[in-house]
Amino acid sequence: MTSKYLTSIHTLFATLFITVAATLPAVVPTAAAAAEPIDAEGWVYSGIYSEAWAPADDLSAVSAEVGKSMAIAGTFYSPYNGDVLQSAYNTTTPLESMWSAGSTPFVNIEILDSAASIAAGNHDGAIDNWANHVSTWLANGGGRSLIVAPLQEMNGDWVPYGLDPANFKLAYAKFVNAIRSRGLDETKVRFAFAPNGWTDPADPPISAYYPGHSSVDFIGISAYNFGTGAPYNGPWAQWEEAPQAIGQYLDILRTFAPNKPYIIAQTASATVGGDREAWLPATYQYLADDPNVVGLVYFNKDKANQGEIDWRVWDGGSASSGFHAASGLPSTRHEWPLTSFFAPGELTVVGASPPTPLCPDGNDCDTLALVDGGSQYALLNSTISTATDGQFYFGQPGDVALYGDWDGDGTDTPAMFRPSNGFVYLRNDNQTGVAHQEFFFGIEGDIPIVGDWDGDGYDTLAIYRNGEVFVANQLGTVAAEYSFYFGNPGDRPFAGDFDGNGVDSVGLYRESSGFVYFRDSLSSGTADFDFYYGAPEDKIVAGDWDGDGDDTVAVYRPSTGT
Secondary structure: OOEEOOOOOOOOOOOOOOOOOOOOOOOOOOOOOEEOOOOOOOOEEEEEEOOOOOOHHHHHHHHHHHHHOOOOOEEEEOOOOOHHHHHHHHHHHHHHHHHHOOOEEEEEEOOOOOOOHHHHHOOOHHHHHHHHHHHHOOOOOOOOOOEEEEOOHHHHHEEOOOOOHHHHHHHHHHHHHHHOOOOOOOOOOOEEEOEEEOOOOOOOOOOHOOOOOHHHHEEEOOOOOOOOOOOOOOOOOOOOOOHHHHHHHHHHHOOOOOOOEEEEEEEEOOOOOOOHHEEEEEEEHHHHHOOOEEEEEEOOOOOOOHOOEEEOEEOOOOOOOHHHHHHHHOOOOOOOOHHHHHHHOEOOOOOOHHHHHOOOOOOOOOOOEEEEEEEEEEEEEOOOOOOEEEEEEEOOOOEHHHHHHOOOOEEEEEEEEEEOOOOEEOOOOOOOOOOOOOEEEEOOOOEEEEOOOOOOOOOEEEEEEEEEEEEEOOOOOOOOEEEEOOOOOOOEEEEEOOOOOOOOEEEEOOOOEEEEEEEOOOOOOOOOOEEEEEOOOOOOEOOOOOOOOOOEEEEOOOOOOO
């Protein structure tokens, strides 16, 4: 569709959405006041994962090799040793070993159970046991501190606690509460929300898992350059330079946490498909120049014997030339301890850029409106809005909401299709009030579609009925001017100007396959284009999001509100 709301709004899904707020247990905030903002641009702290359980000797050796210390030491920890709880020795020894080598521990904590089970309290004893051991280690003083990342990569299906945003947030809160309830504040323990960068498009987005600013100090994302020889399948299994391998995920983080400091909690590069030794210093510099990134921890693990990749840049005796070069960059920092990370108060960064709108300045772009179950419209004037730009009531609960430019003035306004009587009610402004026009259109079971079918600048209605589209170029109780067949019964129709010619045509979403199909003409035939997009629950909508004249597809995911 080519019409706009208030210079930008486009369309609405032909359904009603209800937003439900979940209640989470109280998490003790890290601090009431903010620490001095960190100016993160131009530098990055360097760290590494060692293959040693107590890595002091290994960390000291790699530091001697490259001539710079590792400011952060990454490790993985489970509160269990087999079927029993970890001993104090097994918890505190690795922490002390990292600290004695001049590295701040970055601890990824794993519990090999579902997020629902952890949230239900089935592992509270193990979490409390771990928190007691951490408290014992911190009591040694000397500025000891650590960063904890509970249940890392929770947005993946490769961890047993993955793909359950609501229960993950409850489980995450248990780790935070266990530490804070022991009087261990942000000057001793910082918490990192540590998702994987890549997320399957059919799964909830990263933002759905975010526990909230008060319980997150860092965002510690995982992002790898898998190269072309990796034994993996997926869109990420290719050689990628830093903007693709890491940068695209940083941009996602900035959409919901633009002022948090970021640590690349896991990163590494393959050697097949490109020049790893050039990739390393280029990536370190790229991250140093990012206004949010304050640290990176290289995943120096040999996973080849597990059917994966040997990621190592340090083999215990020598370091690769690229790791030497990256470690020696003026922008790669190695000072320790990390006192600025553990200053009292909430951590923020300065100079972080806000999310960039899809729509360039001066362009005429589409945005969105949502309608709740009580027929309240919420309007957005930007694709990055965090609050509504206007709201009003129109229609009744149970009505099917529509949006279109009914009078050709360039502004989209609402209409309602009422299945109970087959009537359409429409208004020519975005205000609460009665309908300006009403008419009978369609029969029970029909799905109304809004579009400018003849390119005259006025939106009218079409009906999708069991795979047949009936088109009318006038608003009123009129017979369809023509019809054509497209798709199968059960497909979800939507409209858009997919080829930029000024005339809308019909697209379909097929829930059984997850595919989108659309044609560039209003005639029977097979799809001119099809592709996989979204998940079965998603609501499909087309719009001109960047103002280039071509409509493309977006989805609204009710389970996450994104």
